[in-house]
Amino acid sequence: MKTVFERPHSLFDLPYPYCPGCHHGLAQRLIAEVIDELSISDRTIGVGPVGCSVYIYEHIDVDFVMGAHGRSPAIATGIKRSRPGTIVFSYQGDGDIAAIGTAEIIHAANRGENISCFFINNAIYGMTGGQMAPTSLLGQKTQTSPRGRKVQTEGYPFHLCEMLAVSEGSAYIARVALTNPRLIKKAKEAIRKAFLTQIEEQGFSLVEILSPCPTNWRLPPLEAVKWLEEHLMATYRIGEIKVKEGVTNAC
Amino acid sequence: MKRILMKGNEAIAEAAVRAGCDLYFGYPITPQTEISEYLSSRLPEEGKVFLQAESEIAAIYMVYGAAAVGKRVLTSSSGPGISLKQEGISYLVSAELPAVIVNMSRGGPGLGNIQPSQSDYFQAVKGGGHGDYKTIVLAPDGMLGQMMEPVVFTEPQFDPLPPKDWAVSGKEGRKRRFIICFALDPQELEKVNQALQEKFRAMERNEIRYEIFGDEHPDLLLVGYGTVARILKSVVREGARKGLRLALVRPITLYPFPSAVMKEKAVQAGRVIDVEMNHGQMLEDVRLAVEGRVPVHFYGRSGGMIPTVEDTLQKVMDILSREGVKHENGI
Ligand SMILES: Cc1ncc(C[n+]2csc(CCOP(=O)(O)OP(=O)(O)O)c2C)c(N)n1
Ligand code: SF4
Numbered sequence: 001m002k003t004v005f006e007r008p009h010s011l012f013d014l015p016y017p018y019c020p021g022c023h024h025g026l027a028q029r030l031i032a033e034v035i036d037e038l039s040i041s042d043r044t045i046g047v048g049p050v051g052c053s054v055y056i057y058e059h060i061d062v063d064f065v066m067g068a069h070g071r072s073p074a075i076a077t078g079i080k081r082s083r084p085g086t087i088v089f090s091y092q093g094d095g096d097i098a099a100i101g102t103a104e105i106i107h108a109a110n111r112g113e114n115i116s117c118f119f120i121n122n123a124i125y126g127m128t129g130g131q132m133a134p135t136s137l138l139g140q141k142t143q144t145s146p147r148g149r150k151v152q153t154e155g156y157p158f159h160l161c162e163m164l165a166v167s168e169g170s171a172y173i174a175r176v177a178l179t180n181p182r183l184i185k186k187a188k189e190a191i192r193k194a195f196l197t198q199i200e201e202q203g204f205s206l207v208e209i210l211s212p213c214p215t216n217w218r219l220p221p222l223e224a225v226k227w228l229e230e231h232l233m234a235t236y237r238i239g240e241i242k243v244k245e246g247v248t249n250a251c
Numbered sequence: 252m253k254r255i256l257m258k259g260n261e262a263i264a265e266a267a268v269r270a271g272c273d274l275y276f277g278y279p280i281t282p283q284t285e286i287s288e289y290l291s292s293r294l295p296e297e298g299k300v301f302l303q304a305e306s307e308i309a310a311i312y313m314v315y316g317a318a319a320v321g322k323r324v325l326t327s328s329s330g331p332g333i334s335l336k337q338e339g340i341s342y343l344v345s346a347e348l349p350a351v352i353v354n355m356s357r358g359g360p361g362l363g364n365i366q367p368s369q370s371d372y373f374q375a376v377k378g379g380g381h382g383d384y385k386t387i388v389l390a391p392d393g394m395l396g397q398m399m400e401p402v403v404f405t406e407p408q409f410d411p412l413p414p415k416d417w418a419v420s421g422k423e424g425r426k427r428r429f430i431i432c433f434a435l436d437p438q439e440l441e442k443v444n445q446a447l448q449e450k451f452r453a454m455e456r457n458e459i460r461y462e463i464f465g466d467e468h469p470d471l472l473l474v475g476y477g478t479v480a481r482i483l484k485s486v487v488r489e490g491a492r493k494g495l496r497l498a499l500v501r502p503i504t505l506y507p508f509p510s511a512v513m514k515e516k517a518v519q520a521g522r523v524i525d526v527e528m529n530h531g532q533m534l535e536d537v538r539l540a541v542e543g544r545v546p547v548h549f550y551g552r553s554g555g556m557i558p559t560v561e562d563t564l565q566k567v568m569d570i571l572s573r574e575g576v577k578h579e580n581g582i
Contacts, residue, residue: 041422042421042422042423042424043421043423044421045320045419045420045421047316057429057431061422061427062421062422062427063419063420063421063422063427063428063429064419064427064428064429064430064431065315065316065319065419065429065430066346066429066430066431066432066433067312067315067316067342067432068312068338068339068342068432071308071309071312071315071339074304074308074309074310074312074313074315074316075312075313075315075316075319076316077302077309077313077316078274078276078312078313078314078315078316078317078318078319078320078324079316079317079319079320079419080316081274081300081302081313081316081317082273082274082300082316082317082320082322082324083320083420083421086320086420086421087421103305103306103308103309104305104308104309104312106305107304107305107309
């Protein structure tokens with residue numbers, strides 16, 4: 001009998017704690033699949049954030065270092081500089097990477113730190129109960145923007161990928177979504193390229209994964225997916241944003 | 252052994268290299284920048300890592316990452332920068348990751364100034380970070396940062412270190428490990444905290460260090476550390492010339508604090524003067540140690556002002572005469 005579908009070896013057989021319709025679990029599964037396919041689970045170290053993303057360490061079977069809100073890129077730097085032979089990745093939410101941890105991510109990218117960052121953008125603070133994030137859309141109602149985000153007071157949605165792409169230190173930057181099988185396949189390719197960029201020592205890589213937070217968007221899961229496709233993807237264009245010369249195209 | 256003339260900052264940096272420091276992460280701030288400057292050339296010479304971070308926050312988390320993989324790692328800063336590191340220090344304690352942090356204290360609060368000061372005793376000893384934690388705090392004999400003094404390096408002697416069987420490295424050949432800094436379940440977090448408290452009690456049993464200097468039967472006990480301790484040694488010597496019986500207890504560990512010896516010596520002398528380059532921070536620990544058994548006086552200067560031997564001796568003589576202590580010259 002031919003196995004056509006199975007749980008990745010690097011993913012524990014454990015129910016996810018996430019809300020129905022949340023894509024955190026899906027994103028983590030893709031990371032586990034790529035870790036399996038590249039046979040790097042023995043030399044990979046994950047760096048955990050603070051936010052709903054925090055549970056990743058319970059699900060992916062690699063060594064993990066859990067740290068403080070927003071500081072993963074600095075922790076990853078400390079690890080990678082200590083043990084250049086390891087594969088180091090961070091997994092961070094939008095509050096974590098694009099608000100409190102902005103300095104750390106910009107400088108890790110600009111140093112060309114040879115690490116991979118996976119950035120779950122759900123345009124809101126999940127774990128703390130739905131406050132506005134720098135990535136929240138204009139007009140988006142949240143617990144701390146009850147009348148909708150306004151440019152005059154809260155400024156513009158934060159385009160981290162485009163900002164990091166400007167830096168000469170970044171090698172591979174992509175934005176993906178997981179709302180249909182075709183996009184999931186592309187997302188997995190991007191995650192794979194990010195790891196390959198690191199394995200081939202090409203420098204900094206980051207994949208932003210647009211993800212629904214049905215609970216805090218106050219939408220049923222399917223409507224949340226629709227809202228993501230109609231609104232989030234309109235503000236945040238998916239695709240490869242930067243592929244530095246030398247970054248492998250082998251997928 | 253060879254004596255060489257070195258700035259305190261450089262001596263610290265060289266000592267770190269000789270003690271096997273693998274990595275250094277830091278952000279420039281006076282009066283400790285020479286540590287970074289020295290290590291930026293010296294560590295790469297040894298095949299080790301130097302990296303200037305974008306902030307003290309980033310530096311302390313780079314330390315966290317390096318410690319998590321079992322490396323010997325150093326960072327250094329001064330008051331304002333240590334304030335930024337406090338969150339990371341709390342996380343290091345929570346995750347039980349070892350690291351060495353140099354705090355070359357300067358005048359505060361705010362930007363304060365870059366003059367010598369002991370304004371950061373509370374910051375170092377009580378910890379500005381969150382949670383129920385302690386860290387071992389060592390204080391020097393004399394001024395470390397900018398002063399040039401002859402230095403002799405001895406070969407560092409270590410007991411064999413325990414294996415770092417907790418460090419992460421990639422799980423090849425073993426079950427995976429993780430370094431964790433939280434326990435969401437209340438019962439579990441209380442257990443974690445109790446285990447940390449056990450460690451702090453062990454520090455209090457095993458790590459206390461101090462120096463006693465001066466008269467074996469003092470009429471007044473002087474307490475001070477760092478620059479102040481140097482000055483107080485001169486006060487003890489000058490006092491002896493005037494017929495005053497003075498002794499100094501110099502804590503080498505500020506945490507764990509040498510409370511027992513402090514109390515014993517204080518009770519023997521009958522009175523204490525604590526001298527600091529701030530407005531009374533270690534004073535609280537001295538008073539706790541002495542438990543109200545004898546009066547504890549205080550003399551402090553701040554902002555980069557240093558208590559002189561003359562002024563301190565005058566304070567000492569005032570206390571002795573106020574308390575009616577007779578001495579050989581009959582003041
Ligand atoms: C220093 C600090 N500030 C604030 C918090 C509280 N906090 C926890 S998670 C979080 C934001 C989570 O949002 P995000 O990073 O977008 O991740 P998500 O939960 O949406 O996956 C905040 C503000 C904290 N833990 N530490
Ligand atoms: S709160 Fe949002 S991000 Fe967190 S698990 Fe629920 S849906 Fe996912």
